[in-house]
Amino acid sequence: MARVVVDVMLKPEILDPQGKAVHGALPRLGFDGVRDVRQGKRFELELDGDVTEDRLVEVRRVAETLLSNPVIENYAVRVEPS
């Protein structure tokens, strides 16, 4: 079994109200020096068997068609070391 992680983030130019709210809250909690916060989603896919390049191509397709909306979001796929 292997774990592949897909991180999905709003594109930098898209407004992220949640991230903005977190950013706004930081100084109130005494955390200074944080320039920006963006909130995203993390998906953990547990695959049967080993991760092969073919499987990764498949995962990228999943990320592109379902897990993210390319109009507003970017994604990144990485294999979690077991």
Next chain:
Amino acid sequence: MLLCSITAVTAQRVIDTVSAAEKDPDAQQPWADLGLKPDEYAQLREILGRRPTSSELAMYSVMWSEHCSYKSSKVHLRQFGDTMTDAMRERLLVGMGENAGVVDIGDGYAVTFKVESHNHPSYVEPYQGAATGVGGIVRDILSMGARPVAVLDPLRFGPLEADDTRRVLPGVVAGVGGYGNCLGLPNIGGEVVFDPSYAGNPLVNALCVGLLRHDQIHLAKASGAGNQVIVYGAKTGGDGIGGVSVLASETFDETGPAKRPSVQVGDPFMEKLLIECTLELFAEGIISGIQDLGGAGLSCATSELASAGDGGMHIWLDRVPLRDASLAPEEILMSESQERMMAIVEPSSVERFTQICRTWDVDASVIGEVTNTGRLVIEWHGETIVDVPPGSVAHEGPVYQRPYARPATQDELQADSADRLPRPRSGNGLRATLLTLAASPNLCDKSWVTDQYDRYVQGNTVLAQPEDAGVVRVDEQTGLGVAVATDCNGRFVRLDPFAGAQLALAEAYRNVATSGARPIAVTDCLNFGSPEDPAVMWQFAEATRGLAEGCRALGIPVTGGNVSFYNQTGDAAILPTPVVGVLGVIDDVRRRTPLGFFAEGQHIWLLGETRDELSGSEWAHALHGHLGGLPPRVDLDADRALADVLIDASRRRLVAAAHDLSDGGLAQALVESCLRDGVGASISLPSGLDPFIALFSESTARAVVAVAAEHEARFTDLCTARGVHHAQIGVTQGRDREAALDVYDQFRIPLTELRAAWSATLPAAFAD
């Protein structure tokens, strides 16, 4: 604490069975940690004739907790039944004791409704606490056989400016909206109240209304030996284990965070599927008994279903589908995972049942069957872990006659009336007072909250907040509909619990009648401090007595409700808050009366009598931080007569607008009626009455109405016939930019200025 002890039991992975309990009768058991008292533990050993197994101990401890067993309140709640007359029973199809009461509203329709609390969970995790509160009451209504058609949420928080309120309120409101909106249930009313006594102890009550045909009523009972017990909906996880007994029954204090068990997490999408699936199962006619899995989960559902039916049930607990495979049987029995239901189904219908569930992507598993043994037997991988008389779990818990006593300080409190407070005398002073009150947290515009709720979905909402009552259409052809309002002024209850509870009832009753509907039934959510405090118990005893007598005087029965004790932080209890929900029926929603003035030149009438009654008022609270004296005089006969006038006037279409007078008195009622549609009013206060009293007194049994000239004679005849005091106090103005609330000889406030004051408070408090 509870989690620790359970974990300790399961860590050894030795399953405690009935035979083990017989072999090892003296094993030490963590009954005290589970909240049982020594005599309760002894009683349960006596019932079983041996020590309980750990699973039995878990079941009894949770079912005998205050929250599930009503052990402190039972003796007082009996009054609601005892004071019920035959006339009050007439519309009652199902009374107290079931998941919710059911009342007849005519044309073969029935309505079920109930209000419940989810106070402590909402303090711990505001979003999920409030969300699962909505989910729970909706499943209660669903399990009566009804389609949920509306929700209302009476909410109470600490001071608006307190940091904790800024944490709790947005989360609670988002949770109520997040869950209810996703179910497609219009939110049509409720309350948002602020008082320092709710700091650290918010009240999150949720009321749901369901609609069904008479022949669709379903009950929670397991009858017919051989019938199958099916659990369907979400899988069982470790949510809120022991939440009911520990979380809902113990007080928060500084030293007790370890007692807070895991929070339940709601899945409204699952609940929406569960609703549609269950309604299809009802329509198919294959459910012979049904119960939702709420507080106390499977422990509650199995024991209640069995004891209400043929008295026996056999469960194979290892067949319950789990989200977390490591759960021990004790935990499965106590889990409060949301969005689960239990149904009793004839063997021949099981296949059809699971087929319908599959259509809705809902999991269903047969986990047991009904027996006639009189025992609830639960097996775990071939071993018997529970073997008990189900009634002893569900209904034969301890009943307490808690000592109660009127506290010595009550006289002092009542003697300290608001008469000593300085009152404004000049027109300018009255103007400033009115503006301050209109902008005060309890009276200001609540749309920052209510705009987060969907009030339109289902397309039958005729009136919703900020109207006096929410009104939904039941039948598109005939226009039959129902109205619901919830109310409670906890300050009045604090000053005089008996009268205060009646004032809460009277206000909700009046609100329903103001909309044009005839009040027919009551539900209540009795939020109080610790029942172990005799002063609190006295408040509770007085309030329930007041409510029961009030219901009899108004001729409307209590059909169900909920008690929430231990609402206190340390020694400080909340204001006693018996929230009363009144349900009304209106034969044609097209004649409903809205609260807003909307046409120029209509005469404004004040109905009812105004006395110098300012103790406990919003004025005393908001401007002076004062609470003392006696609340306004209760006059249920006057409220009944007023209701008759308002309903008759609606039926004959004589009134264009009507608004009940309560918090903030006539002044606030005029503010709200003017601002609703931006129509001004010229007011001339009744002669012979001090202007301050006329504007701000909170005397009961009053309303303002707007009447078109051509209906005036018939309207005043109606008032005269019913003996309702009526005085013309003004006329509505236009809707233009100059519109104002103009009080002759005293002051004039442009509506733009009034609206600015009234609507700025909550957005400013919750600005990002």
Next chain:
Amino acid sequence: MKIGVVTFPGSLDDVDARRAVTLAGAEPVRLWHGDDHLGGVDAVVLPGGFSYGDYLRCGAIARFSPVMGAVVDAANDGLPVLGICNGFQILCESHLLPGALIRNDSRRFVCRDQRLRVDNASTVWTSDYSAGQEVVIVLKNGEGGYVADNATLDRLEGEGQIVARYLDTNPNGSMRDIAGVSNERGNVMGLMPHPEHAVDPLCGAGTDGLGFFTSVLGQLAAHH
């Protein structure tokens, strides 16, 4: 005339959309998310709600339901399709409409009677309005902020694909106050406000929303 209204698991305003279709004078047809055909309807409405809980992104899972395959094919052949709120989100996820809908800038769900201006009254769904007409329609959404890149927005403006805009206040942070857009051909329209909740003077915000449903009937009748 038959107008199909699709019910996805989690659809909420499907009953209301069917009622609006009836009030407009057409026959509503229930379509199920698992259907792979549209039963010969003359137009389709994708109603509001929270399809599949909107857990991944609003509309993201509904897009892959069997019925959407049929809707996409039919829309590309010119069938009138109206997506309301969640339906709008599904149409964007299906790439039948450009852009996307994101969380309201207030981060709160908002339910209000919203004033709009109908900017394009020449689509099949808006022909009963006049261009520039101001209407009041119920708005209720948590993720109604319309976003697209500037080039797309300019193109939408240029082609008249911005069908309706918010007046007074922008309730959700939509770019250029966009409340509704159509495809190039004008047969597919997404609208964030709920016209089906403005068809009955008793329940909802007046009757300004009925025009969307009568428009399509008129257009269909004209072409039959």
